[in-house]
Amino acid sequence: MSYISKDELQKKACAVLENLDCENLKAKDRMQIPLQEMPSQDPMVRRHNMQEVAIGYTPEQAKVEAERCLQCKNAPCMKGCPVGINIPKFIKEIAEGNFQQAVDTIKLASLLPAVCGRVCPQEKQCQLYCTLGKALKDVDKSVSIGRLERFIADWEAENSGAVHIDIKPATGKKVAVVGSGPAGITVAADVRREGHEVTLFEAFHKPGGVLMYGIPEFRLPKDIVQREITQLKDMGVKVETNFVVGRTLTLPQLLEEEGFNVAFIGSGAGLPTFMNIEGENLVGVFSANEYLTRSNLMRAFDRKNAATPIIQSNRIAILGGGNVAMDSARTAVRLGAEEVHLIYRRSEAEMPARIEEVEHAKEEGVIFHLLENVKRIFGDEDDCVTGVECLRYELGEPDDSGRRRPIAIENSEFIIELDAVIVAIGNKSNPLIPQTTSGLEINKWGNIIVDSETAETSIKNVYAGGDIVLGAATVILAMGEGRKAAEAINKRLTEL
Numbered sequence: 306m307s308y309i310s311k312d313e314l315q316k317k318a319c320a321v322l323e324n325l326d327c328e329n330l331k332a333k334d335r336m337q338i339p340l341q342e343m344p345s346q347d348p349m350v351r352r353h354n355m356q357e358v359a360i361g362y363t364p365e366q367a368k369v370e371a372e373r374c375l376q377c378k379n380a381p382c383m384k385g386c387p388v389g390i391n392i393p394k395f396i397k398e399i400a401e402g403n404f405q406q407a408v409d410t411i412k413l414a415s416l417l418p419a420v421c422g423r424v425c426p427q428e429k430q431c432q433l434y435c436t437l438g439k440a441l442k443d444v445d446k447s448v449s450i451g452r453l454e455r456f457i458a459d460w461e462a463e464n465s466g467a468v469h470i471d472i473k474p475a476t477g478k479k480v481a482v483v484g485s486g487p488a489g490i491t492v493a494a495d496v497r498r499e500g501h502e503v504t505l506f507e508a509f510h511k512p513g514g515v516l517m518y519g520i521p522e523f524r525l526p527k528d529i530v531q532r533e534i535t536q537l538k539d540m541g542v543k544v545e546t547n548f549v550v551g552r553t554l555t556l557p558q559l560l561e562e563e564g565f566n567v568a569f570i571g572s573g574a575g576l577p578t579f580m581n582i583e584g585e586n587l588v589g590v591f592s593a594n595e596y597l598t599r600s601n602l603m604r605a606f607d608r609k610n611a612a613t614p615i616i617q618s619n620r621i622a623i624l625g626g627g628n629v630a631m632d633s634a635r636t637a638v639r640l641g642a643e644e645v646h647l648i649y650r651r652s653e654a655e656m657p658a659r660i661e662e663v664e665h666a667k668e669e670g671v672i673f674h675l676l677e678n679v680k681r682i683f684g685d686e687d688d689c690v691t692g693v694e695c696l697r698y699e700l701g702e703p704d705d706s707g708r709r710r711p712i713a714i715e716n717s718e719f720i721i722e723l724d725a726v727i728v729a730i731g732n733k734s735n736p737l738i739p740q741t742t743s744g745l746e747i748n749k750w751g752n753i754i755v756d757s758e759t760a761e762t763s764i765k766n767v768y769a770g771g772d773i774v775l776g777a778a779t780v781i782l783a784m785g786e787g788r789k790a791a792e793a794i795n796k797r798l799t800e801l
């Protein structure tokens with residue numbers, strides 16, 4: 306699709322609005338209203354900056370998009386929302402121009418709408434079930450629920466004053482939350498509201514989890530994440546950074562010696578997986594975690610001012626096809642690589658990355674190598690990467706994940722010359738907490754086992770949620786798990 310500027314999109318939206326008889330719209334009229342595209346930076350411009358790619362709807366665009374909603378009585382979209390936002394209600398409020406009410410409706414169910422509106426895979430969640438998308442036989446034509454959520458969250462940040470959240474009187478009970486990603490943030494807020502004392506322990510020097518260290522600035526500006534952390538602090542949550550639970554103090558020490566009544570583990574899945582192929586230890590091979598953490602958390606993209614360096618590559622390969630791979634590839638583009646090769650052994654249909662991110666990566670010039678995989682990495686006499694040997698693949702029958710199994714084609718080897726390789730094939734749970742907490746049960750993938758109703762672990766009064774339980778999943782699922790755990794924790798604390 307060719308690039309359309311924000312001004313042009315705004316003009317089109319105003320023209321549609323002028324001709325809409327909003328009071329008397331029937332379902333068939335709503336189905337004719339054109340979907341509102343998200344204004345974004347020109348791909349040729351954004352390749353050279355770290356600013357946010359998507360710019361966000363104007364109020365007129367949001368209103369037009371909201372008028373597309375059919376206000377279905379059974380609201381199938383809500384079934385696809387892991388935290389149960391009342392979607393038709395907040396969309397109707399936008400259509401009527403009652404933006405503050407729309408904020409309030411969303412906030413009843415979701416604590417981080419500005420984040421979720423930007424990074425949730427809506428096309429696989431709420432929008433997948435949307436009646437409009439089904440009627441138009443195209444999920445891409447569903448009501449743009451995520452864009453509307455983002456619009457309303459940004460409107461609140463610009464227009465509402467400081468948000469006041471009621472905290473119940475102090476109970477004297479203490480809760481330790483390990484990890485400050487979406488799961489930990491959700492638990493901290495929901496437990497603090499009940500008047501309990503909450504301390505959030507974070508290993509890094511800045512709180513926010515993957516929202517800070519993994520997802521790049523151009524997809525999720527860091528001031529949005531820090532706004533949420535500030536709100537937590539304003540609620541009275543204590544945040545202890547540079548505190549590695551299992552090293553600084555262990556979980557049993559927090560519970561037995563530091564007076565915490567209950568603990569929640571939301572330590573995520575931050576341990577990178579490697580391919581275990583020849584050459585993976587050469588200079589110039591990085592895990593996506595290290596590459597992205599340097600760029601996002603340490604702001605190494607700002608080469609002159611950053612305290613940490615990041616590789617200056619001209620020809621770089623990213624191995625993988627998920628969000629982490631897309632983020633790494635698009636970061637490499639912005640760091641000035643002339644050629645960015647994304648190598649994925651299945652086809653585009655099997656890619657786990659969000660469709661929007663794949664489209665954006667293509668627009669920004671990332672070269673996609675589908676049905677190809679790296680067999681070995683090779684280097685020069687100084688052990689620096691000089692290239693990769695790849696194999697071509699074809700798809701066979703579906704495997705355990707339901708995706709068609711990639712099968713290597715014999716004698717299909719070929720070479721790509723490179724100076725850096727980023728491995729982005731997945732993350733596992735960090736074993737530190739299970740290793741230092743006797744009696745904490747984990748499954749064969751290292752994820753903590755919890756009661757599916759209460760999120761309590763094999764140790765009484767210790768709960769867990771998010772990626773450490775689900776494996777690498779999504780922001781909204783981590784929040785949903787956190788909400789469930791918080792409810793159970795609040796109930797338990799009344800009994801202690």
Ligand code: FAD
Binds near residue numbers: 573575629771780
């Ligand atoms: P995390 O966000 O991982 O937070 C865990 C925190 O715990 C971290 O800050 C970590 O430092 C801290 N910690 C770990 N061990 C300890 C310890 N021992 N002591 C103290 N602190 C500790 N999801 C989406 O929905 N949409 C996306 O577009 C998307 N893109 C992604 C891009 C990248 C690059 C990555 C890596 C993930 C992406 N995800 C995306 C997945 C999503 O970010 C995660 O599912 C989500 O952040 C999990 O939340 P969490 O709270 O469980 O853990």
Ligand code: SF4
Binds near residue numbers: 374392438
């Ligand atoms: Fe609106 Fe789609 Fe939800 Fe129906 S399913 S209420 S059209 S968003």
